[in-house]
Each structure stands twice: as structure tokens, then as C-alpha cells.
Amino acid sequence: MRRRTLLKGAALGGVAVMTGGFWALGSPAPAPVSLEGARRVLDGLAGRPLISVTGWSPAEVFNHCAQSIEYSLEGYPELKPAWFRHSIGPAAFAVFSARGAMRHPLQEAIPGAAPLAEPTGQDAALQRLQAAFARFATHTGALQPHFAYGALDHDAYSQAHVLHLYNHLSLIRLA
Template sequence: MQRRTVLKGAALGGVAALGAGFWALPSGEAPAAVSLDAAQQLLAGLVDQPLRSLKGWSPAEVFNHCAQSIEYSISGYPELKPGWFRSSVGPLAFSVFAARGAMRHPLNEAIPGAAPLNAPATQAHALQRLQQAFADFAAYQGELQPHFAYGALSHADYAQAHVLHLYNHLSLIRPA
């Protein structure tokens, strides 16, 4: 009985925090429309541009991280959050991000169990990897794997999640 009370309290606290977090999300203009095509065009504009990161990961690491997320949506994430999380808090968080049209998450937090972000090491090659991941995802017709936190997502929801994820990370990338 006490466990149920704790779980209910945690769930209600999470809902309240997410509701408050909705208003804390950025409301400014996204760098492009929230679509696969717009994200791909934005990335194409970064080719051959020297970039720097305001803090945290280098541009190459950011591109590798975003590519990993897209690749794992097809192949499967190495580690998943517990089922109760993927069926409650995770989908609720995604619905807040989707409704707001913006995502905010720790920008130096690796995907659980993911490979190191050092390959490919150059910005140009990491950007190519990310562009290829977006192209592969756009063309993919098979069943997508559950997101490590959000759980099962449709292709359209995953597309939105990947674009919002990229835009959140690009908020720390500037021309050098």
C-alpha cells in the first residue's frame, strides 16, 4: 500500500513539474520549420561552415549524438528506461515538447548505453553521418523501435522528436 502511495505521489509530482516545465520551454523561433525536410535543409547549410560550441560537446559530438538517436530509433536503443517510465512520464514529456514545438533537455547527457561520441571525429564527417541518418529515417518504412524514454512513437512523432532534439542541441552551436 505504501509503495502505491509513493508511486502516485511521484507520478503527480512529475505531472506538475512537466506542466510547469511547459512554460519554461523556449518560445522563440525555431531555426527552421519542425519537419524532416527543413532540418535536412538546415544541416545542408552547415556544410563547410566552421562551427563552435558555446559550451559542452563539440559540434562533431553533437552531430554524432543526434545521429545516434536517429539510428537507434531504427535499430533499437542500447538501454531503455523502465517500462513504467516509458508508459507514463516519458510520453507525457514528449507530449509537452510536441505541444510547445520545442524540447529542452540536458545538452551534455549521452543516450544510455550509447557508443562514445568521438567517431567520426571531424565535424564534416559527423555532419555527413547526421545527414545520412536523417535520410535513412525519412526513407525507412519498417517498424520503429521504442524510444528509450518516450516509448513507442509513430514515424511522424519520431520525426518531430528527432527534429526538436536537433534544434535543442543547435541552440549551443554558432559559426566560428
């Protein structure tokens, strides 16, 4: 029994190290980790001047998050190897899910994704992201495998998209 507990702890600890020292993450989510919570956060940003503390502009962040949602419906342009999507990827998502927060490299594009240039304006990019969330919320068909986490159901994908958004919003401030 102790050996099993030790092995589980070691595995989760290894995943935490691979995900950027995730256990040190302490910032609270800006709203509940739900599609409705994300909608409220995005509605609160509409029409407000925003800046990014570092890295991508707010428009690029909104386009990146919209891409992720759109790809979950249409298919990601590139997938990590199957062994990754059946081992490390799901383990990392399990840690994020259990913790209720995600930490990942915030300037890393989705593999094979289009450039984050369209739309260029912050308001238009935010509208694209809001539309992607609305489309995802009403989607009842099959979902495409996540490029790293593999197969996710609608609830798990919802959580992944919201945690992803909240992680990126940690670097966006009012101007």
C-alpha cells in the same frame, strides 16, 4: 469539469518542471519542425566553421543526434523502465510536441550509447547525421521504442528527432 481541467493542468505543470522549466523556453526553431526543415538547416551548416557555446563540440553533437536516429531504427542500447516509458516519458514528449520545442540536458548521453568520438571531424559527423536523417525519412519498417518516450510512430519520431536536433543546435554558432 473544473476538477478534470485542474488535474490536467497540474499534471502538465509537473511534467514541465521535470523537463527543466520547459515553459520558459522562448527561442524559435531555426526552420520548420519537419524532416525537410532539418535537412535545410543541416545543409546550411555544411562546410562552415562551427563552435559550441558550451559542452560538446559540433562533431559530438552531430554524432549524438545521429545515434538517436540510428537507434530509433536499430534499437536503443538501454531503455528506461517500462513504467517510465508508459507515463513520464510520453507526457514529456506530449509537452515538447505541443510546444513545438524540446528542452533537455544537452550534455547527457543516450543511456548505453557508444562514445561520441566517431567520426571525429565536424564535416564527417555532419555527413553521418545527414545520412541518418535520409535513412530515417525513407524507412518504412517498424521503429524501435524510444528509450524514454516509448513507442512512437514515424511522424512522432520525425518530430522528436527534429526537436532534439534543434535543441542541440541552440548551442552551436558560426566560428
